[in-house]
Amino acid sequence: MTNDSTILDERRAQVFRSGSGDIDIACNRQSLAGAVSQRACVFCGSRVVLYPIADALHLVHGPVGCAAYTWDIRGALSSGPELHRLSFTTDLREKDIIFGGEPKLEAALLELIERNKPKAAFVYSTCIVGLIGDDMEAVCRRVEEKTGIPVLPVQSEGFKGSKREGYLAACKAMFRLVGTADISDVPELSVNIFGDFNIAGETWIIKDYLERMGLTVVASVTGDGRVDDIRRIHGASLNMVQCSGATLDLAKMIEEKFGKPHCRVSWLGIEDMAESLYKVAEHFAHLDPGIMERTADLVRSELGKIMPGLARYRADLEGKKAAVYVGGAFKAFSLIKSFRHLGMEVAVVGSQTGTKEDYAELAEVTDPGTIIVDDANPLELQEFIKEKDVDVFVGGVKERPIAFKLGVGFCDHNHERKIPLEGFEGMLNFAREVHASAMSPVWNFVPRREARHRDVGKECGHDE
Amino acid sequence: MTNNPAAKNAVSTTNACKLCTPLGASLAFKGVEGAVPFLHGSQGCATYMRRYIISHFREPIDIASSALGEKQAVYGGGPNLKKGILNVMKKYSPSLVGVASTCLTETIGDDMGLILHEFREEFSDLDLPEVVHVSTPSYQGTHSDGFHRAVHALTDQLADPEAEKNERIALFPGMVSPAEIRLLKDIFREYGLTPTVLPDISDTLDGPALEDYEPVASGGTPVADIKALPGAAASVEFGSCLPRESGGTCLEKRFGVLNTRLPIPLGVRACDDFYDALAELSGSCIPRRYEQERGRLVDAYVDGHKYVFGKRAVVYGEENLVVALTAFLAEIGVQPVLVGTGAEGKRLAEAVESACGDLLREQPLVREGVDFHDIAEEAEALTPELVLGNSKGQRYARAWNAPLIRAGFPIHDRFGGQRLKGIGYEGTQELFDRIVNALIDKKQSDSPIGWGYI
Numbered sequence: 002m003t004n005d006s007t008i009l010d011e012r013r014a015q016v017f018r019s020g021s022g023d024i025d026i027a028c029n030r031q032s033l034a035g036a037v038s039q040r041a042c043v044f045c046g047s048r049v050v051l052y053p054i055a056d057a058l059h060l061v062h063g064p065v066g067c068a069a070y071t072w073d074i075r076g077a078l079s080s081g082p083e084l085h086r087l088s089f090t091t092d093l094r095e096k097d098i099i100f101g102g103e104p105k106l107e108a109a110l111l112e113l114i115e116r117n118k119p120k121a122a123f124v125y126s127t128c129i130v131g132l133i134g135d136d137m138e139a140v141c142r143r144v145e146e147k148t149g150i151p152v153l154p155v156q157s158e159g160f161k162g163s164k165r166e167g168y169l170a171a172c173k174a175m176f177r178l179v180g181t182a183d184i185s186d187v188p189e190l191s192v193n194i195f196g197d198f199n200i201a202g203e204t205w206i207i208k209d210y211l212e213r214m215g216l217t218v219v220a221s222v223t224g225d226g227r228v229d230d231i232r233r234i235h236g237a238s239l240n241m242v243q244c245s246g247a248t249l250d251l252a253k254m255i256e257e258k259f260g261k262p263h264c265r266v267s268w269l270g271i272e273d274m275a276e277s278l279y280k281v282a283e284h285f286a287h288l289d290p291g292i293m294e295r296t297a298d299l300v301r302s303e304l305g306k307i308m309p310g311l312a313r314y315r316a317d318l319e320g321k322k323a324a325v326y327v328g329g330a331f332k333a334f335s336l337i338k339s340f341r342h343l344g345m346e347v348a349v350v351g352s353q354t355g356t357k358e359d360y361a362e363l364a365e366v367t368d369p370g371t372i373i374v375d376d377a378n379p380l381e382l383q384e385f386i387k388e389k390d391v392d393v394f395v396g397g398v399k400e401r402p403i404a405f406k407l408g409v410g411f412c413d414h415n416h417e418r419k420i421p422l423e424g425f426e427g428m429l430n431f432a433r434e435v436h437a438s439a440m441s442p443v444w445n446f447v448p449r450r451e452a453r454h455r456d457v458g459k460e461c462g463h464d465e
Numbered sequence: 466m467t468n469n470p471a472a473k474n475a476v477s478t479t480n481a482c483k484l485c486t487p488l489g490a491s492l493a494f495k496g497v498e499g500a501v502p503f504l505h506g507s508q509g510c511a512t513y514m515r516r517y518i519i520s521h522f523r524e525p526i527d528i529a530s531s532a533l534g535e536k537q538a539v540y541g542g543g544p545n546l547k548k549g550i551l552n553v554m555k556k557y558s559p560s561l562v563g564v565a566s567t568c569l570t571e572t573i574g575d576d577m578g579l580i581l582h583e584f585r586e587e588f589s590d591l592d593l594p595e596v597v598h599v600s601t602p603s604y605q606g607t608h609s610d611g612f613h614r615a616v617h618a619l620t621d622q623l624a625d626p627e628a629e630k631n632e633r634i635a636l637f638p639g640m641v642s643p644a645e646i647r648l649l650k651d652i653f654r655e656y657g658l659t660p661t662v663l664p665d666i667s668d669t670l671d672g673p674a675l676e677d678y679e680p681v682a683s684g685g686t687p688v689a690d691i692k693a694l695p696g697a698a699a700s701v702e703f704g705s706c707l708p709r710e711s712g713g714t715c716l717e718k719r720f721g722v723l724n725t726r727l728p729i730p731l732g733v734r735a736c737d738d739f740y741d742a743l744a745e746l747s748g749s750c751i752p753r754r755y756e757q758e759r760g761r762l763v764d765a766y767v768d769g770h771k772y773v774f775g776k777r778a779v780v781y782g783e784e785n786l787v788v789a790l791t792a793f794l795a796e797i798g799v800q801p802v803l804v805g806t807g808a809e810g811k812r813l814a815e816a817v818e819s820a821c822g823d824l825l826r827e828q829p830l831v832r833e834g835v836d837f838h839d840i841a842e843e844a845e846a847l848t849p850e851l852v853l854g855n856s857k858g859q860r861y862a863r864a865w866n867a868p869l870i871r872a873g874f875p876i877h878d879r880f881g882g883q884r885l886k887g888i889g890y891e892g893t894q895e896l897f898d899r900i901v902n903a904l905i906d907k908k909q910s911d912s913p914i915g916w917g918y919i
Contacts, residue, residue: 007556009552009555009556031532031534032508032530032532033532033552034529034530034531034532034545034546034548034549034552035503035529035530035531035532035548035549035550035551035552035553035556036529036532036552036556037511037527037528037529037530037553037556038508038512038530038532039512040508040509040512041508041509041512041513042507042508042509042510042512043509044509045509045512045513060477063568064485064568064602064603064604065478065481065483065484065485065603065607065807066484066485066487066488066510066513066514066603067509067513068478068481069481069483069484069485070484070513070514070516070517071513072480072481072857073860074516087479087480088479088480088481089477089478089479090477090478090481091476091477091478092477092478092481093568093604094604094605095602095604095605097604098568098572098602098604105476108476108477109476109477109478110477112475112476112477113477113479127568128506128507128538128567128568128569129568129569129572129604131538132538132569132572132573133572159507159508159509159510159569160506160507160533160534160535160537160538160569161534161535162534162535163508379525379527380527380556380557380680383678387677387678397516398516398519398520399512399515399516399519401519401523402519402523402524402525402526403525403678405523406524406525406672406674406675406678407678408674446674447674448674448675448676449675449676449677
């Protein structure tokens with residue numbers, strides 16, 4: 002059983018066990034002081050969403066840290082310009098805090114736009130800017146007039162909520178671009194990819210599937226993103242939204258203003274991948290009767306390529322247990338299904354920013370006894386890992402050392418990863434990643450595992 | 466040229482060559498036994514820094530946060546700070562909580578000293594940990610400043626004026642690696658000296674695989690040892706650009722503990738100074754082991770000198786480290802052409818000139834307050850053939866087609882950054898080997914012949 006002292010009283014409502022009655026998990030709360038949350042801030046949310054727009058200037062208006070810690074850390078690839086891989090900041094100093102940062106912001110913007118010739122500039126506000134009250138709107142407007150490119154303020158003061166509020170701020174900033182370019186050449190059989198960040202080229206895999214189905218992709222928001230594409234988003238007939246709401250707000254804004262519908266998709270795992278493609282095909286079936294068949298062919302041929310490989314990995318992984326802790330709960334659903342395909346059970350699942358609906362669904366799809374947790378922290382996670390004695394942990398960089406210290410395998414499923422995990426081929430990569438960690442002989446030497454082997458030995462009467 | 470430590474002329478910053486102050490303070494607090502670093506500010510700061518530090522050390526890095534929201538930013542963060550410490554106490558049972566401020570709490574004017582005073586009064590019935598606080602607004606200085614400020618705060622706030630005289634030597638090593646601290650402790654031991662190393666990250670940031678998870682990693686400077694520092698026989702601190710207020714000067718000013726400031730012992734001359742200082746402190750001569758190490762190092766300098774002579778190097782990063790690296794390059798015959806740091810007001814040019822002595826035929830350009838954009842702008846014309854610094858210059862070294870010798874923090878694109886050594890004769894030997902081999906490797910891969918025998 003979990004050592005209950007690990008969970009602070011005020012966090013008890015944020016932990017739930019499947020099968021223990023109706024789920025009423027507390028979430029969407031401000032992180033508890035001193036709890037060492039794995040969450041970041043509003044700024045992080047905005048930065049994550051807009052990061053892969055590769056031909057825009059991303060200027061962090063604030064002190065040096067916010068820019069330094071987000072410099073080229075994500076695996077979002079670009080097929081062309083790579084401005085997103087640079088880190089720009091106004092690097093505010095004491096005198097700017099006292100006298101205001103507007104002059105420095107304006108000068109920095111003019112200088113960087115002149116030097117880097119971006120298609121647009123996003124200006125992120127940080128905690129400090131929210132406090133000193135710089136009028137970013139006014140500065141951006143002035144610079145926009147002087148340079149002729151869109152200069153978009155992102156209201157992402159770190160302390161004004163969690164990552165979710167950052168998503169909304171990013172969507173609001175992007176929405177200013179939407180509808181500002183000609184869409185007369187956009188065909189009716191067209192879509193936008195929302196909420197995919199082209200980590201390790203994943204957007205390209207999905208784009209290839211969609212094109213083989215006969216669809217035109219107008220824009221990817223924001224993987225391998227381009228400013229001019231975002232201007233034309235409203236031309237596409239359907240917005241396919243992935244991820245836990247990072248770009249959902251934008252899809253809703255477009256639906257409201259331009260009447261273009263959206264659907265939720267997931268490009269992770271076999272079922273969700275296929276289901277998403279079929280869902281999109283169905284949407285266009287009345288315009289293009291052949292699309293269902295082309296989609297079925299595509300799914301069949303892609304599955305054919307990966308099934309033998311998957312079966313080999315499954316043979317080794319069958320019966321092993323996994324823990325999942327991710328930023329958005331949406332990814333967790335696909336991961337649970339993916340693990341089932343590998344013959345594995347997810348015994349712990351949690352997210353930084355899940356909603357009540359997300360957790361209710363998780364309670365439904367998980368086996369009884371599964372631990373479901375909102376906004377966890379290292380001590381809780383290590384306790385859950387031990388209690389469930391999992392073999393593999395799926396998470397991001399901050400979770401990796403927790404797993405490794407406990408002698409548990411790890412699969413990086415965050416934006417730092419360099420291996421595509423989306424699409425059918427991504428499922429095979431995922432299986433390979435999990436396999437490479439779970440099957441490594443190094444665990445034989447990890448003290449906690451050694452102890453387990455010792456215990457097994459005792460039971461078998463091998464102990465002296 | 467060195468008299469012209471030109472600051473950058475751009476207003477904007479592109480790819481900063483520095484990190485923020487609270488990160489440095491967190492690193493320093495991680496080196497105290499049973500300590501939990503605590504950032505008084507928004508949740509994001511702690512999380513970002515944790516991720517950044519984890520990627521270097523590959524260890525769990527728990528940094529608590531007062532997780533201020535909009536309401537607290539308006540009405541003050543005091544209640545959250547107190548509650549946060551109580552929660553940390555419940556979960557981690559720390560012996561020390563190291564509280565560092567952030568730009569948010571500095572700007573809203575939270576008086577941490579006062580809040581913590583209230584905290585101690587309010588909860589005097591509890592078994593409270595030591596709470597040390599340091600002011601680290603990120604708009605003031607760099608991570609290096611934050612680190613040294615935290616070390617000063619630990620010394621100043623914990624030192625017990627009644628501490629009994631003892632034989633220990635206080636050692637303030639600065640931002641060196643866990644492996645280097647282990648090495649330093651060995652060296653002291655060989656001289657028969659017992660150091661109190663502050664901070665001591667040798668185990669806390671490079672720990673072994675264990676049977677069970679430790680909420681706070683074992684190791685670090687015991688709080689009792691920090692309290693006893695005023696009784697130390699002497700103190701030694703490393704760095705050529707240290708702030709006026711440091712751990713060592715605090716002990717000297719307040720308690721009369723004689724402080725010796727030495728350059729980071731990297732390279733034969735800086736090592737000689739260090740080992741001489743130890744000989745003097747211990748009253749014994751250099752152990753034969755180190756005499757041999759020194760001899761082998763000089764022998765290697767001779768064996769390898771032609772591979773490195775005249776190579777044009779760019780050095781960047783934390784100010785104390787770049788001075789040490791530049792001085793070392795000068796003694797092996799590499800020509801440093803550009804030395805840069807993101808820090809300002811460090812008198813870097815003077816430090817470099819004095820550390821290189823008359824070994825250099827030409828002084829390098831020395832730049833403070835620069836970012837990587839500025840460094841690249843000047844470096845390109847200087848055609849560098851060798852680059853020394855942390856991982857963040859990787860894209861530039863790659864563009865110049867020059868090998869990057871990784872040193873300092875952070876090492877995000879190589880394995881084992883926490884175990885890199887550059888100090889002592891032993892560490893210098895490792896660094897020298899790495900440099901020679903990087904140049905040989907480049908020669909090999911650039912050549913159509915391949916050179917299997919060099």
